Amino acid sequence: MSDTWHAYGVELHSRFLLGTALYPSPHIMQQAVQASGAEVVTVSLRRQSPASGGGNRIWECIRELNLRLLPNTAGCHSAAEAITLAKMSREIFDTHWIKLEVIGDDYNLQPDAFELVAAARDLVADGFAVFPYCTDDLVLCQRLLDVGCEVLMPWGAPIGTGQGLINPYALETLRARLPDVPLIVDAGLGVPSHAAAAMELGCSAVLLNTAVARAADPVAMARGFRAGVEAGRHAWLAGAMPRRQTAAPSTPVLGTPFWQQGQAHD
């Protein structure tokens, strides 16, 4: 069965997007990305002073993977800053895809909803395919769609916390209310079961970095997340049974004498 999804008209098979920062070495980063099966990897320009040639070497390691690049605007605090960095990224990485991050709070790196919408509007107008890193607020997500975003990247939890889905209700709401929009849960996932949970809610894909890069064995953790994403996706497609308060036996009890059933409850 072919189970693909689309982001800005590009057909993708893998539902696992992986970041390329924080690994013990570029060599391990390459192996982890390969193990993940990811078709899209994120890459950051920030603090690498590209104007003076900084970052070129590590980007070569990332380009060697031959995957689709999703540059990000990590570390930006205003729309203007993010737009400048997005334009630089487009030039350097030769892609109009941009993961738009505009941070509003330095403590939990929460996105600034207002600057995010403003930056997204300008970038879409400039021809970018914007992947906005946003909170799970339905109205914010709707505004991002209104200004031309075709993909949403709601957080699972604040970046790097590994908390898992702190508000599954909000993600379920997004899925129910925006059924045709690709939702990529970005940030906050710590273990493969978190990724599986996001996919079970019907999210289209997950994006993460720290949970793999900072694992004791990043390559093995990449495999683990790949399996978690696939497990959750299968569950969503299969349709889960309802949660019940009352136990229901999986072995039919028809024909069991009443006195035996009574005993079982004593």
Next chain:
Amino acid sequence: MNIGIAGAGLCGRLLAWQLLRAGHRVTLFERDGSGAQSAGFIAAAMLAPFSEAVAGSADILTPGLQALQDWPAWLAQLARDSGCAVPFGCEGSVVVAHGSDRAELHWFYRRLQGMAAPAAGDCRLLDGPALRQLEPGLGAFTQGLWLPGEGWLDNRALYQALDGAIVALGGQWRQGHTVSAVTPAGLVTDGATLPFERVLDCRGFGARDQLANFRGVRGEVLRVYTPEVQLRRPVRLMHPRYQLYVVPRPAGIYVIGATEIESESLAPVTVRSCLELLSALYTVHPGFAEAQVLEARAHCRPAFADHLPHIIQRGALLQVNGLYRHGYLLAPAVVNSVLSLLAGGEVLAPVQHEVADGPNLTCQRPPARPRGIKP
């Protein structure tokens, strides 16, 4: 043998000294004359096998623990050869985190416990009183992790002592010569090739155009002076974003490091990096507020893609490089590997040995793509 060494940073100086001791003729080429432009001169020179294995690869734990045995023996020998004692400490190091970041400390501890080396079992979590008993200056913290045996050495005193030993043992210095290329036939400097029986390329980041899968990783380091803070041991502050180590030197001097940025820029330290390093430093001990900033320097750590040291053999040439952030920790393994190879033996873990065919030393890396030009 008549051996020429290009680059007199940590690796070049140590190899010159050891090869002279082994009875070889050695000529050492250095662009300045003090070693002050080498990454090893700027470094904090921590000997931290546990912390570095947690931060990077577990492959360096065992050789790093071995280095803690090797350095005291080397320094004793060096004192005899040079008449200079190099300050050295091995009373362990301390890892701390502020209350809200305690999870970082526990993560570090769990990672240590997961390592195969039995010595990792000696690392202990300390409560506030035990921590203050060990390091009274760390009163700001209620928990810490003690890594016994970890240490530091005074790298600038080491450079000086090595200079003295190299001269005393009859080594030839060629200072103020920039080596433009290194080939199996010899060293190219000032347009002429100087022949040697063996050539060692120890230029670190300076050799980048002759190495594949190699890059510089920018690091920024500060040196401060304060008589107000007394720390005997290296202290590592764990924080989700701003990691920092503070390494003591004699007479109230502390080395503060280090940023790690994917850039090959050798430009001076940035304001952002200073802010990050110094604000983290201030949270370690408020006495640092009045410390004098003696120096702020940036350099590029020489790194291969696996972050391990490599020795690439091309006939009579050995390219010795990739010590990355583990120069002092892995120097014994690297130096002993070179000595072993020259004597027909094998390299020691974790040093990677490659034998390259042919003398072709042109850059194997695609040229950097100019900005704005699409491939």
